[in-house]
Amino acid sequence: MISVSIIGAGNVAFHLSKAFYQSESIHLHQIYSRSPLTEHYKNIQVPICHSLEELKEADVYIISVSDDAVIDIASQLPFEKKLVVHTTGSVSLQDLPSKNRRGVFYPLQTFSKNKKVALSKVPFCLEADEENDLETLKSLATAISHSVYEIDSEQRKTIHLAAVFVSNFVNHIYHITKDISDQKNIPFQIFQPLMEETLDKLQYLSPLEAQTGPARRNDQQTIDKHLSLLDNETYKNLYQQFTTSILKTYERKEL
Amino acid sequence: MISVSIIGAGNVAFHLSKAFYQSESIHLHQIYSRSPLTEHYKNIQVPICHSLEELKEADVYIISVSDDAVIDIASQLPFEKKLVVHTTGSVSLQDLPSKNRRGVFYPLQTFSKNKKVALSKVPFCLEADEENDLETLKSLATAISHSVYEIDSEQRKTIHLAAVFVSNFVNHIYHITKDISDQKNIPFQIFQPLMEETLDKLQYLSPLEAQTGPARRNDQQTIDKHLSLLDNETYKNLYQQFTTSILKTYERKEL
Numbered sequence: 001m002i003s004v005s006i007i008g009a010g011n012v013a014f015h016l017s018k019a020f021y022q023s024e025s026i027h028l029h030q031i032y033s034r035s036p037l038t039e040h041y042k043n044i045q046v047p048i049c050h051s052l053e054e055l056k057e058a059d060v061y062i063i064s065v066s067d068d069a070v071i072d073i074a075s076q077l078p079f080e081k082k083l084v085v086h087t088t089g090s091v092s093l094q095d096l097p098s099k100n101r102r103g104v105f106y107p108l109q110t111f112s113k114n115k116k117v118a119l120s121k122v123p124f125c126l127e128a129d130e131e132n133d134l135e136t137l138k139s140l141a142t143a144i145s146h147s148v149y150e151i152d153s154e155q156r157k158t159i160h161l162a163a164v165f166v167s168n169f170v171n172h173i174y175h176i177t178k179d180i181s182d183q184k185n186i187p188f189q190i191f192q193p194l195m196e197e198t199l200d201k202l203q204y205l206s207p208l209e210a211q212t213g214p215a216r217r218n219d220q221q222t223i224d225k226h227l228s229l230l231d232n233e234t235y236k237n238l239y240q241q242f243t244t245s246i247l248k249t250y251e252r253k254e255l
Numbered sequence: 256m257i258s259v260s261i262i263g264a265g266n267v268a269f270h271l272s273k274a275f276y277q278s279e280s281i282h283l284h285q286i287y288s289r290s291p292l293t294e295h296y297k298n299i300q301v302p303i304c305h306s307l308e309e310l311k312e313a314d315v316y317i318i319s320v321s322d323d324a325v326i327d328i329a330s331q332l333p334f335e336k337k338l339v340v341h342t343t344g345s346v347s348l349q350d351l352p353s354k355n356r357r358g359v360f361y362p363l364q365t366f367s368k369n370k371k372v373a374l375s376k377v378p379f380c381l382e383a384d385e386e387n388d389l390e391t392l393k394s395l396a397t398a399i400s401h402s403v404y405e406i407d408s409e410q411r412k413t414i415h416l417a418a419v420f421v422s423n424f425v426n427h428i429y430h431i432t433k434d435i436s437d438q439k440n441i442p443f444q445i446f447q448p449l450m451e452e453t454l455d456k457l458q459y460l461s462p463l464e465a466q467t468g469p470a471r472r473n474d475q476q477t478i479d480k481h482l483s484l485l486d487n488e489t490y491k492n493l494y495q496q497f498t499t500s501i502l503k504t505y506e507r508k509e510l
Contacts (some may be wrong), residue, residue, distance in 0.1 A: 178463075
């Protein structure tokens with residue numbers, strides 16, 4: 001049985017702690033948190049420590065703190081030659097101090113405190129310096145998820161970038177949609193089925209094949225009508241950039 | 256019982272024909288199609304006509320053809336003072352010839368030929384010159400969908416624009432994500448749970464509240480890292496426009 005200690009008590013740390021605590025093949029050994037644990041932790045009965053010095057022997061230490069604190073915490077760990085991994089998309093394995101064996105255990109998902117997440121469907125992106133350690137991380141990940149990938153730091157950089165497009169930018173489009181609809185008293189929920197179907201289509205078509213709309217048809221008349229409806233200059237710029245990008249995509253493909 | 260004739264045999268026309276044919280409270284009277292009907296129609300046993308002159312008396316005529324053919328077909332109808340509606344987002348009620356009573360019966364969804372659509376969840380946007388006709392359209396829509404809205408032509412223009420953002424532009428973001436991931440041999444399906452969760456979050460947060468990511472935090476270091484990873488200038492421009500738009504959104508709100 002693999003023993004794990006978790007360093008941190010944020011959203012990701014909480015979801016991992018809960019899943020490991022419930023797993024029969026993993027022993028959740030200790031949780032480190034600077035401050036007292038929140039109410040969410042009340043059903044996770046594991047020893048807590050508030051100083052890194054109190055961390056005991058474990059097979060894996062998972063640092064799950066904010067991106068810019070990872071390296072600092074890793075440097076402060078009072079032991080060597082142990083397997084130490086972090087959970088962030090933006091920190092390279094090579095940036096961790098080499099006094100311990102290094103790895104990455106990155107769940108590709110957006111976590112909120114009060115929202116249940118089906119961790120079993122979350123893709124875990126794993127990386128380690130040593131082959132043995134990678135195997136340990138695989139055992140750890142498959143204990144809580146069906147979706148496990150070996151991803152190196154170069155790939156992870158691109159995943160982190162792509163996640164900004166597919167999550168942050170898509171969410172901002174949802175905001176723009178709500179904003180321009182609110183101004184005309186159109187209820188936002190009217191778009192819900194369209195949003196779902198846009199995603200659902202990818203089950204049987206690539207996004208390249210699924211593309212429709214005025215930019216895809218190069219329907220300049222509709223494009224002009226739409227631009228004249230937008231009085232927010234930033235939204236107008238975005239509309240134009242998308243139109244350019246879609247036109248270029250299909251010019252290129254159809255050469 | 257309301258009798259309906261459908262003019263057209265494209266995707267929307269097909270889905271409407273099928274739903275009305277199956278409905279017990281609607282009588283699907285005739286289908287007009289210039290060309291022979293496709294295989295899909297084999298279970299819809301309704302008289303077909305290939306000339307507008309053959310259209311018989313019905314309570315409602317639904318013109319469901321491509322956007323730029325709607326007005327032309329409406330002008331050619333060989334009768335007057337009947338209720339004639341179209342199904343497109345981009346044509347104003349006022350643009351229809353006034354020899355017939357005019358209306359709009361616009362289903363807000365993206366339809367594909369081979370993909371089943373749960374029409375009962377599709378929002379129908381209704382408009383009519385006369386109050387009685389609006390009531391008829393409501394009866395018609397509620398016979399096949401649980402989601403019915405009264406939407407005027409001004410609002411419909413904005414819905415059509417917003418749908419381009421929420422469906423066409425979101426799909427293009429999915430394409431960009433796949434494109435930059437393919438280049439690093441990252442499987443596209445790794446993003447599926449993130450895409451689902453981004454949409455799912457809107458069940459309990461507005462997109463304004465749900466926004467996360469480097470632009471939201473004004474994390475210039477990560478933004479610069481991401482821009483340096485993008486060698487496609489069009490994608491880079493889009494990343495910058497989104498960052499600007501997100502920054503402006505929260506500056507404005509937090510004043």
